[in-house]
Amino acid sequence: MTIAVVGDVLLDVDLDGSATRLCPDGPVPVVDVTAVRARAGGAGLVARMLRNDGHQVCLVTALGRDEPSHRLLEQLSGITVVAGPSGAPTPVKTRLRAGGHPVARFDEGCQCRPLPEVTPDMLQALEGAGAVVVADYGRGLTSNRALRTALERLARDIPVIWDPHPAGADPVPGVAVVTPNHSEASNIAAALRAREPAAPFPEAGADSMAWAGELAGKLLRHWRSRAVLVTQGGQGAILVRESSPAPVQLPAPRTAVADACGAGDKLAASLAVHLMAGRGLEESCRQAVREASSFLATGGVAALPAAPPPLPFPGQETDALECIRQVRQNGGIVVATGGCFDLLHAGHARTLAAARALGDCLVVCLNSDASSRRIKGASRPIMGEQDRSELLLSLESVDAVVVFDEDTPERCLERLRPDIWVKGGDYEAAQLPESALVESWGGRCLTVPYHPARSTTLLAAALARVG
Structure with a gap:
């Protein structure tokens, strides 16, 4: 059965090398780049992870009409992509790493943008899916009314996992799990407090796990979702369910992490797989936390297999x-x-x-x-x-x-x-x-x-x- 991934895509570029000296112009490291690699980011990364694990995937997104979008599509080979026009440049995020550790990131095309269109083909592509992952990266796609109506209807019958963004739209009511990380939950709570000063969203306290549990409960009621899973990095995650008011702590295996990029995407992808298979919510969340940790322990996005090369055309006379x-x-x-x-x-x-x-x-x-x-x-x-x-x-x-x-x-x-x-x-x-x-x-x-x-x-x- 197909898993539909809905959301914003971007092109990630990794520049990897080593740093053994400082620049004579200033106290910054000189990185000798030895490898350059492009990969799908955002909702594209979720789709790529699922496809690499052998699942049938349909990616529903908006794309620009520029050279980075075509590079992005090359990284999505083997995935059904149904895209409307974004009306904006394709976001490109370039990460510079030395010895596997992040040094800097350069963002292009990430400025303000018009709200992307949602075509009838995009809505039709959601029909028949066994699960849906919404990967919101704050570029406006999840604000579309027709798309939100379709997702709310689907959430009544199949698991919908929503990975939110502080600049994105609220999840639609009834989704199976919303998966903010600690920072995202904090920023979302701050935005809600600013919008509604009387809103009972707790300030971050010394006990981050207790705070996360209290905040997850507040967000659960605000979003009207069936569950909220706040991830806490190496501490694991806190799960709050509609059916039970008591927060459940889900520990993560101890893992040495150089770069946590992609952990949230892996968590959301794993949840979709386990919930679609009929496993219980808590069991699925525990397994997803373990698989996200394992993903980081084995190298994270840097170790992801490259997109399979396209098959050559027979008899191609000109490139x-x-x-x-x-x-x-x-x-x-x-x-x-x-x-x-x-x-x-x-x-x-x-x-x-x-x-x-x-x-x-x-x-x-x-x-x-x-x-x-x-x-x-x-x-x-x-x-x-x-x-x-x-x-x-x-x-x-x-x-x-x-x-x-x-x-x-x-x-x-x-x-x-x-x-x-x-x-x-x-x-x-x-x-x-x-x-x-x-x-x-x-x-x-x-x-x-x-x-x-x-x-x-x-x-x-x-x-x-x-x-």
């Missing part, structure tokens, strides 16, 4: 992915089209030229010989895929060709994720079978004019007559 990367790095628009292109003719040339005029590069998804044979019949293609590729690449309008072996281009499109998908024909773009897929990452489907009396079938018949 389409590199072409796309360069175009997007310069802020350009990627256009793609597809077909068998057997016996290239004037109608093809006009269609391809019209498609290329819509953007800054054109990638042709070309049916392989086997694919063309299944679609067109045993006598086709007339020319092999190698010749067809070379002819297409000889046209000024074509920047790259990708050969695919399936009957439809969906898998190819999932890899390329063009901004515009173009087909020639006399039908509406909305009727194209690829429309829903392309629109799921914010792309568009367009058609260009069909040229009657110019077709491969007519040309092949004419050649047969002359012999």
Whole structure:
């Protein structure tokens, strides 16, 4: 069964190295960087953790239309991503570490942003999930009214785990568990006290565990959730349930931690797995605390397996992915089209030229010989895929060709994720079978004019007559 992850995504970049000297310009360490690694952050990290553990995952989020968003999508390979437009740059957080210890962090694109849109496809993607993790990173997605209505309805039937953010929206009523850490709970309480001076939220005291238990109870009633789990780092967590007023302390195994990044994400992911499997709330929370500790003990995010490399395209004559990367790095628009292109003719040339005029590069998804044979019949293609590729690449309008072996281009499109998908024909773009897929990452489907009396079938018949 699928676990849906809903929330804000960002690109995390780790710069790892060693520091053995100070900078002569000032008393700061000089880090000799030996490794640079990008990974999905925020809700993307939760999705990646679940997928690495073998679970089916659907990530529902908002994405920008910039180069970091495409780098982020590369880190989400193997995960179904249903995204609306964010209307803002993709946040990038770069961590500098020396000897495994954090030295500095640089944030880009994390400023104020418009509230992202929630599309019907995003709402539809939640249906049928066995559990939902909401990873709120304060970028406004969880404030959307339609999304909140859908999540509140789902919370009546399946486990919904909500990882909150001080700058984010309140959890919807009825969620199974809300999982703030000590700092987040404190900041949320401070914000609530500022908003409602008479609100009975306790000030932090000397006994942090007792304070956490009291605060968890207050937040439970404020959020109307079924449980609140306040994590306390190495001290474990405090669980307060709707069904029982007494706080339960859940100790964490003793762990040496150099970097606690990702522990909360691992906790939320583990809770979703155990609750979806039907385990009790307290048992699931205990197990999630242990698994978050184990995650840190084995290296945390630094030790996460990299996203699996995408499968190579068979017969790829030009490096389409590199072409796309360069175009997007310069802020350009990627256009793609597809077909068998057997016996290239004037109608093809006009269609391809019209498609290329819509953007800054054109990638042709070309049916392989086997694919063309299944679609067109045993006598086709007339020319092999190698010749067809070379002819297409000889046209000024074509920047790259990708050969695919399936009957439809969906898998190819999932890899390329063009901004515009173009087909020639006399039908509406909305009727194209690829429309829903392309629109799921914010792309568009367009058609260009069909040229009657110019077709491969007519040309092949004419050649047969002359012999």
